[in-house]
Amino acid sequence: MHKEAGEDGSDNAHFSGLSREQICRCRTHRAELIDSSQSLCFHCFNLTLFYGRSKPLLTLLSCAIKQFAFLCLCRTVSTLHALLVGLFCLYILFFDEAVNQDPVWGDPTLVKINVSITTGYLISDLLLIFYYWRAIGDKFFVIHHLAALYAYYYVLGQGMLPYFANFRLLAEFSTPCVNQRWFFEVLGYPKVSKPNMANGVLMAFVFFLVRIAVMPVYYSRMCSVYGTEAFYKVSFGGRSAWIFSSICLDIMNVMWMHKIARGCYKVLLSSRRSKPESQENGKTN
Template sequence: MDPFSQLILTISVTSFFSFQWLFHKVSPWISLRISPGFISLTDKQKVEWNSTVSTFHALLVGLFCLYILFFDDAVNEDPVGDPTLVKTNVAITTGYLISLLLIFYYWKAIGDKFFVVHHLAALYAYYYVLGQGMLPYFANFRLLAEFSTPCVNQWFFEVLGYPKSSRPNMANGVAMAVVFFMVRIAVIPVYYSRMYAVYGTEAFYLVPWGGRVAWIGSSICLDIMNVMWMHKIARGCYKVLRSARKNKVDTLQENGKSD
């Protein structure tokens, strides 16, 4: 194994154990000190709460992804080209995704079949990036989606007693819908237009059949789920905003009657 491959393997393994440590040790320790409500959560809620270490992963790989998109000319000019920096970023994500296999141990608390399919599809595609150095631009572009994770993780406003109509919950709901749309839906035309530009070229045929299936198949699978999730998020956001508006109108009417 060449030294760079050894480094990538080391990064993946380190990422796996780091996220296990964050989940089992760091998150409970910090949560007890910054949020008194954490101690009163059920075991199921604590598992869900601690799984929000994904926010750290999202910010880490998301910022790395932006750096590559803006400054790695080799990847941007040749989407099947030099994968050096992308491999490093994907290795971090691979360790994190494998770490999430603990979802099977805590299935009753955080199990979700679409979540599992989503991550297995990503791992299948990342195998070709890490194992064969293929399609780095597209793998890195996919990591933009991680920027939606921090807002998705703020569900614990409700756990701590904030009603759905509270300002923190509403602000997070709107932010989640906007960011999710921007990094998972609005970028779809850009992603597939770049894919179409590569399709049929010499670079395309350098990718073996299995790699093309991983690239195109996993992309379609992920985007179908992203559209489904966007629909649910948009509906939830609309319901919360409509409910808040109704409550505000009712309050104004009651105040008017009392006057």
């Protein structure tokens, strides 16, 4: 009782000169201020505790977002590289007379530029594959890149076989469709969606055109120079790299073509089956 009387006395001393209604309002505001301060301290404590416990999760999420953005950038760069090198390759095939007339020892200036661009890209892509092996690692891609780099070493170092080195770059035209398929998959497009199906059919067609259908042209030109004087001027290492890399790359191209064709056929077949089912559901409904 004495304590309460003391507190009331001190309050009355603070609020001297004020009416009873004003004193009640001041006490109410003071109580609200104390409650707000306590609530703010409580939330700050919880936020600090949550951040301390979830910091590893936030760090992991940030790394995943950065990795995803980096992979998107890599796919975009891959598409731009493929279009640049592919168009340059067509220009050389149609307009570089020196290379077309002498496929073994023709002037390799333009071809070296094109091959240099591809070599730089293959090296950087190979390093990225090793660094992000869990996300994009593929042993066949590693073999493909190493086989191509093995052959391009002789093209850039000794200027030999410019026609054949440039001809292999036609295969880059299939890359944009492959990258677009990855983007559709990341964006959540169903496999039977029209954009995904159109890209899949186009990918199968272009892949067959620039990697499979051109094989007879490539190997017939190879046979035409086999045993000639220009052929024997090529070092044994250069000939080995040329023949070995060509066979190795084309074996993988056939494997990939078979895989792409099967996938395309399955998607088209499933889309045809889904149409009658949707029509039947529409009738029953």
